[in-house]
Amino acid sequence: MLFMDPPAHTRLRSLASSAFTPSRVEVLRSHIQGIAERLIDAVADSGSMDVIASFAAPLPAIVTAEMLGVPISDHPQLKKWSADFAEMLGNFQHNPDRVKVVLESLNDMLEYFRATVRELRVCPREGLVNALLTAEIDGDRLTEEEVIANSIVTMVGGQETTTNLIGNGLLTLIRNPEQMNRLRSDSSLIVPAVEELLRYESPSQHTGRIAPSDVELGGRTIRKRQAVIAVMGAANRDPERFPDPDRLDLSRKDNRHVAFGWAAHFCFGAPLARIEGQIAFETILRRLHNLRIAPVTLHWRENLGLRGLKALPISFTASPSVAA
Numbered sequence: 001m002l003f004m005d006p007p008a009h010t011r012l013r014s015l016a017s018s019a020f021t022p023s024r025v026e027v028l029r030s031h032i033q034g035i036a037e038r039l040i041d042a043v044a045d046s047g048s049m050d051v052i053a054s055f056a057a058p059l060p061a062i063v064t065a066e067m068l069g070v071p072i073s074d075h076p077q078l079k080k081w082s083a084d085f086a087e088m089l090g091n092f093q094h095n096p097d098r099v100k101v102v103l104e105s106l107n108d109m110l111e112y113f114r115a116t117v118r119e120l121r122v123c124p125r126e127g128l129v130n131a132l133l134t135a136e137i138d139g140d141r142l143t144e145e146e147v148i149a150n151s152i153v154t155m156v157g158g159q160e161t162t163t164n165l166i167g168n169g170l171l172t173l174i175r176n177p178e179q180m181n182r183l184r185s186d187s188s189l190i191v192p193a194v195e196e197l198l199r200y201e202s203p204s205q206h207t208g209r210i211a212p213s214d215v216e217l218g219g220r221t222i223r224k225r226q227a228v229i230a231v232m233g234a235a236n237r238d239p240e241r242f243p244d245p246d247r248l249d250l251s252r253k254d255n256r257h258v259a260f261g262w263a264a265h266f267c268f269g270a271p272l273a274r275i276e277g278q279i280a281f282e283t284i285l286r287r288l289h290n291l292r293i294a295p296v297t298l299h300w301r302e303n304l305g306l307r308g309l310k311a312l313p314i315s316f317t318a319s320p321s322v323a324a
């Protein structure tokens with residue numbers, strides 16, 4: 001559905017997005033909280049961790065596996081495939097030496113989800129893959145290829161951007177200690193804080209579009225069928241839209257960013273990503289204090305479209321686990 005226009009896009013999106021409505025996702029909040037607590041439990045005694053490897057990557061990977069209805073134990077493999085696939089979405093043309101690896105991962109994912117579909121036809125169980133397989137609108141059902149393709153896109157979208165949100169967001173908070181302490185002392189800020197972190201350091205930086213007709217934009221004429229790149233990361237720092245855009249303000253008003261895209265292709269997983277982000281930052285700030293970035297050079301992933309850290313090593317002082 002990522003590469004389609006209506007009516008084909010509308011058909012696929014209506015079938016897939018029903019699993020991600022705010023009300024349905026909110027039911028998962030306590031469950032996601034439990035996952036976050038267990039991940040922190042695993043590192044609390046050590047006094048240090050790589051935020052990406054120990055928390056920001058596994059949290060959405062586990063949640064996504066559960067949402068899809070595949071074994072949770074498969075989440076490390078799903079994450080590896082997801083990271084490889086993300087290269088194609090965000091930076092494929094700049095990594096020609098990675099073509100072979102990406103194609104191998106794609107073939108492995110196709111076979112994995114084909115096997116999952118075959119299994120679900122015999123032994124159905126809850127999850128998005130089964131929901132796509134059995135969904136019907138006015139007698140219309142998805143083909144097996146559509147089920148597989150959209151399961152893969154959902155899996156990648158559910159992991160890569162959320163991992164980036166948590167990693168980028170925590171780095172931003174540590175670099176802005178006054179704002180971090182403000183959030184730590186006032187949990188009511190968590191919802192607007194996640195929106196500001198999405199705006200300030202957007203996990204997804206740009207997306208491609210092809211003009212459906214001639215249009216004038218910013219004094220330039222874009223012809224029908226010309227390709228354009230919409231840079232959400234720049235839009236979210238637009239001084240005409242956001243006062244003092246380079247300043248982090250966790251209580252920023254009128255914060256209508258475009259980190260999740262816009263219009264028909266607005267990310268249908270946004271409600272889940274928002275809740276995961278809220279839980280992640282609240283849990284880390286409640287349980288880990290004296291956060292410090294290790295004295296090493298931070299490296300960003302070689303991906304123009306999906307901005308995220310390869311690793312975020314930190315040290316901390318842990319507090320006992322207390323109910324959120």
